[in-house]
Amino acid sequence: MSAFLHSRFSDLEAYTPGEQPRDKQYIKLNTNESPYPPSPAVLAALTEQDVADLRLYSDPEGAALRAKLAKLYGCGPENVFLSNGSDDILNFAFMAFSEDGAVFPSLTYSFYPVFCDLHGVDYRTVDLNDDFTVPVERLKDTGRLTVLANPNAPTGVALPLKEVEAIIESNPDHVVVVDEAYVDFGGQSAAGLIHKYDNLLVVMTYSKSRSMAGARLGFALAGRGIIQDLEKIKYSTNPYNVNRLTLKLGEAAVDSDDYFRKNAAEIVETRTRVTEELRALGFTVPESKANFVFIKRDGLDGGDLYRKLKDRGILIRHFSDPRIADWNRVTIGAPEEMTAFLAQVNTILKEEGLL
Numbered sequence: 052m053s054a055f056l057h058s059r060f061s062d063l064e065a066y067t068p069g070e071q072p073r074d075k076q077y078i079k080l081n082t083n084e085s086p087y088p089p090s091p092a093v094l095a096a097l098t099e100q101d102v103a104d105l106r107l108y109s110d111p112e113g114a115a116l117r118a119k120l121a122k123l124y125g126c127g128p129e130n131v132f133l134s135n136g137s138d139d140i141l142n143f144a145f146m147a148f149s150e151d152g153a154v155f156p157s158l159t160y161s162f163y164p165v166f167c168d169l170h171g172v173d174y175r176t177v178d179l180n181d182d183f184t185v186p187v188e189r190l191k192d193t194g195r196l197t198v199l200a201n202p203n204a205p206t207g208v209a210l211p212l213k214e215v216e217a218i219i220e221s222n223p224d225h226v227v228v229v230d231e232a233y234v235d236f237g238g239q240s241a242a243g244l245i246h247k248y249d250n251l252l253v254v255m256t257y258s259k260s261r262s263m264a265g266a267r268l269g270f271a272l273a274g275r276g277i278i279q280d281l282e283k284i285k286y287s288t289n290p291y292n293v294n295r296l297t298l299k300l301g302e303a304a305v306d307s308d309d310y311f312r313k314n315a316a317e318i319v320e321t322r323t324r325v326t327e328e329l330r331a332l333g334f335t336v337p338e339s340k341a342n343f344v345f346i347k348r349d350g351l352d353g354g355d356l357y358r359k360l361k362d363r364g365i366l367i368r369h370f371s372d373p374r375i376a377d378w379n380r381v382t383i384g385a386p387e388e389m390t391a392f393l394a395q396v397n398t399i400l401k402e403e404g405l406l
């Protein structure tokens with residue numbers, strides 16, 4: 052830290068992204084990226100780009116992409132907001148809608164408390180039920196910005212739409228953010244409710260089901276008022292928050308929606324197999340509706356499993372939070388990657404005398 056940093060940030064603890072190692076090739080099951088490349092249409096759009104155009108700014112309105120997303124989700128372009136990854140939207144939402152504080156589950160995306168600390172937002176958390184489901188009643192009538200990842204991370208557990216709607220309906224005077232980063236892997240989207248509730252903000256990303264984490268593209272769907280508020284913050288921060296290339300690739304991705312749905316269906320199929328096999332090996336695996344599973348095995352420490360697999364060239368995620376020290380989050384990769392993962396887990400269990 053320099054002597055120049057505003058004292059407001061001296062105690063700020065930044066978010067820790069998952070490792071992106073460069074020392075060797077790993078089977079990478081640690082940051083919920085897709086094992087599949089973007090669609091051929093996205094690759095074609097990139098090849099067709101005229102690099103000379105990079106001298107020009109991107110369209111600050113992202114009009115072409117917004118129109119396509121609006122059509123895909125059955126709303127108007129005025130209901131769509133674009134950003135440089137969806138973390139950007141979450142940042143804006145915590146900045147914009149938290150005057151009365153914020154509330155979210157105690158076990159969820161670990162970026163939410165960081166945004167609160169960044170913006171000096173008073174927040175409280177509600178503990179999940181023992182089966183990792185969200186305690187719906189405790190998120191009703193909260194009197195604050197209410198944030199819900201659905202399906203939740205790092206558990207993968209999803210809340211039925213009816214319950215999400217009950218939370219939205221009970222908080223008419225505060226924004227309810229539904230973070231749907233993983234919704235394409237089996238969750239029920241709240242996107243259809245944006246015309247019914249003016250306090251609903253649905254946040255989505257191209258990073259997971261659309262295989263474009265490196266392109267940094269996120270979007271939100273909401274009523275016109277909330278979108279205008281987000282625009283105000285964006286135009287006060289970085290009007291060109293989505294670059295030219297990414298806008299083009301984003302359009303091509305919407306055009307090939309079927310391709311991404313097919314990949315998501317394959318990941319769901321692989322997830323079913325991995326869940327069954329891990330349970331057969333004695334793991335506890337809550338039912339996941341995301342592109343990862345959250346796993347625990349009696350007798351096996353989460354940190355140990357992470358290190359042993361890393362030594363064997365497989366990266367999974369272990370979190371420093373002591374409440375989930377026994378657990379690991381494992382991204383669902385390609386079928387052959389998961390076969391390799393399961394084989395190594397089997398070997399480790401045998402070596403530990405647990406099988």
Ligand SMILES: *Cc1c(COP(=O)(O)O)cnc(C)c1O
Nearest residue numbers: 136137138160204232256258269
């Ligand atoms: C991955 C993720 C995001 C955002 O990712 P971006 O790459 O910034 O779009 C948001 N919320 C949750 C719960 C995530 O897991």
